[in-house]
Amino acid sequence: MEIKVMKNxxxxxxxxxDEIKQHLKEKKVLMVNIIGSPGAGKTTLLEKTIxxxxxxxxIAVIEGDVATDRDxxxxxxxxxxxxxxxxxxxxxxxxxxxxxxLAEFDLDKTDIVFVENVGNLVCPAEFDIGEFAKxxxxxxxxxxxxxxxxxxxFREAKAMILNKVDLIEYTDFNxxxxxxxxxxxxGGLSKFEMSCRKNEGLxxxxxxxxxxxxxxxx
Amino acid sequence: MEIKVMKNxxxxxxxxxDEIKQHLKEKKVLMVNIIGSPGAGKTTLLEKTIxxxxxxxxIAVIEGDVATDRDxxxxxxxxxxxxxxxxxxxxxxxxxxxxxxLAEFDLDKTDIVFVENVGNLVCPAEFDIGEFAKxxxxxxxxxxxxxxxxxxxFREAKAMILNKVDLIEYTDFNxxxxxxxxxxxxGGLSKFEMSCRKNEGLxxxxxxxxxxxxxxxx
Numbered sequence: 001m002e003i004k005v006m007k008n009x010x011x012x013x014x015x016x017x018d019e020i021k022q023h024l025k026e027k028k029v030l031m032v033n034i035i036g037s038p039g040a041g042k043t044t045l046l047e048k049t050i051x052x053x054x055x056x057x058x059i060a061v062i063e064g065d066v067a068t069d070r071d072x073x074x075x076x077x078x079x080x081x082x083x084x085x086x087x088x089x090x091x092x093x094x095x096x097x098x099x100x101x102l103a104e105f106d107l108d109k110t111d112i113v114f115v116e117n118v119g120n121l122v123c124p125a126e127f128d129i130g131e132f133a134k135x136x137x138x139x140x141x142x143x144x145x146x147x148x149x150x151x152x153x154f155r156e157a158k159a160m161i162l163n164k165v166d167l168i169e170y171t172d173f174n175x176x177x178x179x180x181x182x183x184x185x186x187g188g189l190s191k192f193e194m195s196c197r198k199n200e201g202l203x204x205x206x207x208x209x210x211x212x213x214x215x216x217x218x
Numbered sequence: 219m220e221i222k223v224m225k226n227x228x229x230x231x232x233x234x235x236d237e238i239k240q241h242l243k244e245k246k247v248l249m250v251n252i253i254g255s256p257g258a259g260k261t262t263l264l265e266k267t268i269x270x271x272x273x274x275x276x277i278a279v280i281e282g283d284v285a286t287d288r289d290x291x292x293x294x295x296x297x298x299x300x301x302x303x304x305x306x307x308x309x310x311x312x313x314x315x316x317x318x319x320l321a322e323f324d325l326d327k328t329d330i331v332f333v334e335n336v337g338n339l340v341c342p343a344e345f346d347i348g349e350f351a352k353x354x355x356x357x358x359x360x361x362x363x364x365x366x367x368x369x370x371x372f373r374e375a376k377a378m379i380l381n382k383v384d385l386i387e388y389t390d391f392n393x394x395x396x397x398x399x400x401x402x403x404x405g406g407l408s409k410f411e412m413s414c415r416k417n418e419g420l421x422x423x424x425x426x427x428x429x430x431x432x433x434x435x436x
Contacts, residue, residue, distance in 0.1 A: 037255045038339050038368060039360025066340060067369055089370065091309060091340035119367070121256050122284060122309035122338055141359035141382065142257025149337070150256060151285055152307065164359065167388055172415070197390070 013127055016095035020102065020130025027107040030209075030216040031115065033093075033129055035153055036137030037146075038119035041163040043071045044196040045137060046114055050078050052206055057111040057213065062101045064093040064118045071116060081105050092123035095130050112213055121146065125153035132216060133158035140168045144178035151185055159190040159208055166195040231345055234313035238320065238348025245325040248427075248434040249333060251311075251347055253371055254355030255364075256337035259381040261289045262414040263355060264332055268296050270424055275329040275431065280319045282311040282336045289334060299323050310341035313348050330431055339364065343371035350434060351376035358386045362396035369403055377408040377426060384413040 024031050036042050050059055060081040063072040072084040083101040085093060098115065105113070115131065117124040125134070136157040138146055141164055147154040154160065160182065168175075182189055190208055194201035242249050254260050268277055278299040281290040290302040301319040303311060316333065323331070333349060335342040343352070354375040356364050359382055365372040372378065378400065386393075400407055408426055412419035 037257065037337070037360075038364055039255060039357075066367065068367055070363055070367060089340070089344070091338070118340065119255070120309070120338055120340055122307070122336065123341070126307070139257075139359065141357065141385065142255075145288055146256055149284060149286055149288060167359065167385065170385055170388060 010126075013095050013129075016099055017128040017130040020095055020099055021132075023102075024107070024113075024130065024132070025216070027110070028217040029107050029110050029113060030213045031113040031131045032209075032212075033115045033117060033124075033131035033134045034137060035117045035121070035124045035134055035157070036119065037121050037139075037142055040119070040137045040139045040142065041196045042116050042119070042137050043074055045161060045163065046075060046116060048196050048199050048202055049114070049206065049209070050075065050080065052202065053112070053209065054078060054080065058109055060105045060110050060113045062093075062098060062113065062115045064097075064116055066090070066118055081110075087118055091118055091120050092127050093117050093129055094127055098129045111217075112209065121150040121153055125150075125156050133212065136160045137163055139164035140171055140173040143172070144174045144181075147178065147181045147185055154182060154185045154189070157186065157189060159192065159205070161205060162191065162193045163196055165193045165201065166198055228344075231313050231347075234317055235346040235348040238313055238317055239350075241320075242325070242331075242348065242350070243434070245328070246435040247325050247328050247331060248431045249331040249349045250427075250430075251333045251335055251342075251349035251352045252355060253335045253339070253342045253352055253375070254337065255339050255357075255360055258337070258355045258357045258360065259414045260334050260337070260355050261292055263379060263381065264293060264334060265296075266414050266417050266420055267332070267424065267427070268293065268298065270420065271330070271427065272296060272298065276327055278323045278328050278331045280311075280316060280331065280333045282334055284308070284336055299328075305336055309336055309338050310345050311335050311347055312345055316347045329435075330427065339368040339371055343368075343374050351430065354378045355381055357382035358389055358391040361390070362392045362399075365396065365399045365403055372400060372403045372407070375404065375407060377410065377423070379423060380409065380411045381414055383411045383419065384416055 063084045083104050085097045134157045192205040281302045303315045352375045410423040
């Protein structure tokens with residue numbers, strides 16, 4: 001009974017996600033789904049990314065949060081459209097909420113939609129929300145064993161951001177083991193190392209976004 | 219329909235949790251449920267705690283993990299009973315698995331059971347697994363806004379460990395704001411600051427465990 005209900009939820013979610021994908025494709029909008037632990041640096045990544053791209057691209061943001069509007073408020077300074085989804089305790093976003101949120105944007109005038117998912121490495125990886133790509137964000141202070149311990153996200157992601165590399169010397173993070181576990185899980189993953197807080201090392205990620213958007217807009 | 223099923227799951231979980239609580243009380247066993255983000259330092263906390271207490275107390279561990287036995291293997295060196303629960307993708311532990319795991323221990327010869335929950339600040343806080351206390355583990359590198367963003371855990375917890383304080387000078391962590399948000403959420407919370415990796419500052423936490431165990435064993 002529980003299993004059947006869960007399957008129905010996942011099927012309904014996937015149908016809605018497929019509708020979203022089709023709609024975004026028609027509108028030539030790139031949507032990425034940013035997933036990482038609490039405190040991995042997802043909002044700071046968004047801040048620095050928006051600062052760099054907002055003159056060139058029309059950007060909109062969907063902020064997923066369990067309980068507050070803290071992250072959404074942090075992005076208000078950029079004067080871009082933001083929809084906040086408070087999940088009221090739920091641990092991930094689903095496609096029905098994303099569809100409602102997207103209806104708030106003028107997609108004919110939007111290039112990129114960033115979705116910041118709830119801080120969680122487990123459940124958000126299971127739910128397609130109609131994104132073109134899942135982006136895994138992990139910080140060196142979380143440890144090099146995270147891909148092996150939370151494999152689904154790293155298998156599903158098209159790109160991975162290793163954040164807080166400025167702190168690596170104060171940790172036991174083993175870059176060789178980390179890279180090896182990613183290679184085994186997902187050899188095609190695009191990988192970027194940076195310090196979002198210090199605004200260092202974002203170039204590769206920004207180029208990836210620009211190229212990916214160009215593909216989407218073809 | 220979904221809501222009703224979820225309620226049934228939570229009720230079934232709570233009934234089982236109540237049975238566990240009663241059983242542990244009869245056996246004078248203290249069980250604590252350790253909850254935190256991926257990489258907050260839960261396993262390292264267990265390592266240092268077991269090292270300090272294993273001569274005085276009979277300790278057993280239940281390790282919750284999405285996919286691997288990495289954390290369980292890290293604890294094998296202490297020659298204590300360990301049961302690994304692989305949730306196979308699920309984001310939290312439930313009381314039925316805990317009851318099965320406890321059946322593997324000789325509770326007449328056990329003083330303290332540590333449960334390391336799945337790395338996640340959201341779902342584990344919703345599920346009573348029969349523990350005497352939930353322990354929230356958070357590291358300074360995750361940021362001072364985590365209690366406000368993930369309030370349920372910090373409301374439910376009896377004790378909170380702020381880990382990786384040796385890294386605080388390299389972060390923007392604001393201790394005053396952090397303490398203030400905890401005070402608002404849960405004024406009765408016992409708070410401990412430490413660096414598990416450097417084995418510094420654990421005394422208050424170890425005293426809390428000793429006193430809490432003494433209360434349980436009365």
